[in-house]
Amino acid sequence: MAEEKYLLEVKNLCRHFTSGKGKNKLTVKAVDDVSFAVRPAETFGLVGESGCGKTTTGRTIIRLYDPTDGKVIFDGREISGPMTKELRQYLTDNIAMIFQDPIESLNPRMTIEEIVGEGLAVRGMKDKEEIRKMVHEMLEKVGLTEEHATRYPHEFSGGQRQRVGIARAMIVKPRMIIADEPVSALDVSIQAQVINLLNDLKEEMGLTILFIAHNLSVVKYFSDRIGVMYYGRLVEVANGDDLYAKPLHPYTKALLSAIPEPNPITERTRQRVDYDPERDHDYSEEQPTMVEVEPDHFVYCSPSELKAYRKQLGIAD
Amino acid sequence: MKYIDHNIPEEILNIPAEQFELVERENIKDEKFKTEPIGFFKDAMRRMGKSKPTMISLYIIVAIIIAALIVPLFTGYKYDEQNVSFKNLPPKIPGIEKLGIADGSRVLTNRKASSLEDPDRFPEGCIIEIVNEYEYKGTPVVDVKVDYYKYLGVPEDQYHWFGTDYLGRDLMTRLFRGTRISLLIAFFSVITNVIIGVIYGAISGYYGGKVDMLMTHFAEVLDGLPYIVMTILFMILLGPGMFSIILALCVTGWIGTSRLIRAQFYRFKGREYVLAARTLGVKDITLIFRHILPNTVGPLITRAMIAIPGAIFSESFLAYIGLGISPPEPSIGILLADGQNVLLQYPNQTLFPAILISLLMIAFNLFANGLRDALDPSQRGEE
Structure with missing residues (x-):
């Protein structure tokens, strides 16, 4: 990729899970040879069906899982190496995560103030009053009131809880946020609310966001660039508009064709495109690689497919 | 995207974006809650208060504990005061x-x-x-x-509410003093078991993998040791007494608790809020004791409550087979053992300790059940 400055670079990242021993050994390649890069202050969307490895990618970047292979570089520093105290500190100072399930992601035995203030306490802030003040400020920012600080998570609605989760991630002033399906557990009206909040905070704090989701319309609304994952691999990366206007990879086409349309007349006759890797690709002779078809538009394809894609886009070889 | 034939006029289908107006796009602002904040324990206590059997058993337990503390002071006899001429008096x-x-x-x-x-x-x-x-x-x-x-020829004003034993000692004094000792042994052994079990299970469950395997196997080996033999060894080594019994009850007693805690840790350590805390850089020890352990407190308390009558019963059993604390100190088990020698002639000597220990067991078990329901309402009614 170009010598542009990236905030986060993921190079050939692999995360395999194994179970069993000897001949019963099973390896699941949850993330297999994934490479992408995120520019500062950009929102990078990662989409794909359930179980395709989006969440694992996010969690491997923030080191909830250790990578099997490959490199992750954050702002020029490798963060995929052996875990040291100093690296953990660097990681947690710079990257924060927002989780999918608003019920699961808040400890039911802690008050909101404890949950949100924990990041500060971990960073050595001792003054309880100061922590409280900052927690209150943060709660105001996400649309909650001071009074909510003494409450327990079960007293809140899903959207409110997710905003608490956002406050928890934001209070440590990270440079990057990994948002792991932050809205997929919320109902549609609340989704917009939370997404708008994230957008506002992003602009206000100059955040970079890695946005993991399976809802394409949400990703389209929110992301500058989008990566499509299938079965542990990244199959297409492009600018948001490009991806929607001229999808190349058959899986991307299949995904796009699955978006419901808000027009009942056309929705009734919407054509779904199927994707079957066995049928759609012939990799018996040529090995597929990640290729830049046009500037900022990468597709995972074999040389002959590349030719076809180029033709489709009307670019000469 | 293909559009089919329809009767919608063009101008409706192609309304320019500028004509749309946002209905609401202001900052989110939530209202204050009108209710009082209710913590986890407050809520559990409120639920417990609604359950009659739990409250009754709680009262029984409290009454027995208070009786164990004060009755020996007011009977007017001492637990080791012998009067052989007034032996085996009826109540x-x-x-x-x-x-x-x-x-x-x-x-x-x-x-x-x-x-x-x-x-x-x-x-x-x-x-x-x-x-x-x-x-x-x-x-x-x-x-x-x-x-x-x-x-x-007992003096007119001398009363023995529960009678006397084969040495003429007042049974009521001995029974409640014995209850005190039985309860002490039970509480101490349960507290020790819980502390050891929590730490052991937490480490084993949190770290998992090889550490877990080694620790689990060690516990299994320990669990295989015959417990009566160990008790006898402790008695030989340290002499009979409360300490040896507590120790004997602790050698293997914590294993159950550690298994419970280990399972709970496996259940909770992958939860998103634990992961969230990890991404914030929270240390392992804080994760274990601040984030995971409080969520296991329900089963833990329940288990401890069930373990108390178990410990009382074990102590009685040991005393019954002659491995109790040293005389003249009484315990419920010793009183039962003494009483059963003369069960047919003087049934009262067995009856009162038996009633008390049954009451204690039932009350503790009912209370533990109620507590479990209160702490974890989703498991209501499961045995």
Whole structure:
């Protein structure tokens, strides 16, 4: 990729899970040879069906899982190496995560103030009053009131809880946020609310966001660039508009064709495109690689497919 | 995207974006809650208060504990005060004695009818009634119900509510002092077990993998040791006493707790809020004790509550087979062991400790059940 400055670079990242021993050994390649890069202050969307490895990618970047292979570089520093105290500190100072399930992601035995203030306490802030003040400020920012600080998570609605989760991630002033399906557990009206909040905070704090989701319309609304994952691999990366206007990879086409349309007349006759890797690709002779078809538009394809894609886009070889 | 034929006019289908107006795009602002904040424990206590059996058993437990603390002070006897001439007295309780129960009477069997006249054998006024008259080898024999207190010449104002034992010691004093000791042993052994079990299970469950495997196997090996043999060894090594018994109850007692905690850790350590705390850089020790452990507190308390009657019962069992604390100190088990030697002649010596230990067991079990329901309402009614 170009010598542009990236905030986060993921190079050939692999995360395999194994179970069993000897001949019963099973390896699941949850993330297999994934490479992408995120520019500062950009929102990078990662989409794909359930179980395709989006969440694992996010969690491997923030080191909830250790990578099997490959490199992750954050702002020029490798963060995929052996875990040291100093690296953990660097990681947690710079990257924060927002989780999918608003019920699961808040400890039911802690008050909101404890949950949100924990990041500060971990960073050595001792003054309880100061922590409280900052927690209150943060709660105001996400649309909650001071009074909510003494409450327990079960007293809140899903959207409110997710905003608490956002406050928890934001209070440590990270440079990057990994948002792991932050809205997929919320109902549609609340989704917009939370997404708008994230957008506002992003602009206000100059955040970079890695946005993991399976809802394409949400990703389209929110992301500058989008990566499509299938079965542990990244199959297409492009600018948001490009991806929607001229999808190349058959899986991307299949995904796009699955978006419901808000027009009942056309929705009734919407054509779904199927994707079957066995049928759609012939990799018996040529090995597929990640290729830049046009500037900022990468597709995972074999040389002959590349030719076809180029033709489709009307670019000469 | 293909559009099919429809009757919608073009101008409706192609409304320019500028004509749309946002209905609402202001900052989100939530209202304050109108209710009082309710913490987890407050909520659990409120739920517990609604359950009658739980509250009744709680009252019983509290009453027994208070009785164990104060009754030995007010009986007027000491637990080791012997008076062999007043041994094996039946119960006599002021007030109730007039109703014909607990009046200090006993039936003496197979007495020569002639001896009833002898004031040395049967002091004046001690005979209440003759229950049975028959002949044995030509001699008239009677079963006679006597006021045993008068029969033995016990002073008028001396009452033994539960009677006395084979050394003439007041049973009520001994019973409640014994309860105190049994409860002490139970509480200490359970607290030790919980502490060891929580730490061991937490480490084993949190780290998992090889650490977990080694720790689990070690616990299994320990669990295989025969516990009576170990108790005997402790008795030999440290001499009989409370300490040896507590130690004997602790050697293997914590394993159950550690298994429970380990399972709970496996359940909770992958939860998103734990992951969230990890991404914030929270240390392992904080994760274990601040984030995961409080969520296991429900099953833990329940288990501890169930373990208390278990420990009381184990102590009684050990005392019963002669491995109890050293005399003259009583415990419920020792009283039962002593009582069963004379079960047919003096059933009261077994009856009162048996009632008390049954009450304790039932109350603790019911209370533990209620507590579990209160702490974890989703498991209500499961056994």
